[in-house]
Amino acid sequence: MLLSLLAIASSGCLATKGDIRLLQDEIRATRGQVSQVDTSVIRANTQLRQQITTLSSELLRLSDSVRIQASRLASMQATTNGELNAMNGQIVQMQALLNQSTRTIQETRERLNALREAASSAPPTPVAPMSAGDTSRHVPPNLPGSATLYITGKETLQNGAFTTARNTFEQLLSAYPNSIEAPSAQFQIGQSYTSEGNNAAADSVYQLVYTRYPKSTDAPTAMYRHGTFLWDANKKPEARAILNRVTNEYPNSDAAALVKSFLRDRDR
Helix, strand or coil: CHHHHHHHHHHCCCCCHHHHHHHHHHHHHHHHHHHHHHHHHHHHHHHHHHHHHHHHHHHHHHHHHHHHHHHHHHHHHHHHHHHHHHHHHHHHHHHHHHHHHHHHHHHHHHHHHHHHHHHHHCCCCCCCCCCCCCCCCCCCCCCCCHHHHHHHHHHHHHCCCHHHHHHHHHHHHHHCCCCCCHHHHHHHHHHHHHHHCCHHHHHHHHHHHHHHCCCCCCHHHHHHHHHHHHHHCCCHHHHHHHHHHHHHHCCCCHHHHHHHHHHHHHHC
């Protein structure tokens, strides 16, 4: 179109109808090209906006997914930490029980060795008959020694004959109330009731252990058992008082470690 205008201007002549028609055709053609360009630009802009919208939606979904995964990870970490703490508490309890069992086995062996040495070196002591009005305690002539009764009761208890074992321990306490086996015999009576599921009777016996024999190795464990029974009975203030006594009066005992683990698990 510009070339035509230049040609007309340079000729110095007036434009003819044919020239004007040609100019109009070129103008229409130029407008068509501009319209096509505009249409292409509009179409490209529309596609670009659609792509931006799609990408924004994808980004939003990814952000939501990341938040969900982060929340699940935090929940898993909390659960794992709780399970690890519970496992640590169980390990502490198992170690304490293992130490107690090892100590009990060692004490039993020492008592058995002492019994064997006494039996081999000392003649049997006859028991004087009870005179009229004599209320003191006498050992029947055919009754085994305290160590033998204790070992027999332990074996019977381990074999599941709870009543028979309890009778043996009670016989020991009746005949030898001041023997070194007496505190453990009292504790084993409580164990026999626990094995039968009679927690009320067991609790009463455990209280006797640390009341009658506060300096025995079984006293802190018996006190710990009494505290847990109180806790299970929803008497938590009384339970805490008893459990705190264990850690205060027997700080180096295995039962003190059990108390700390017990309270830590329940205070979380």
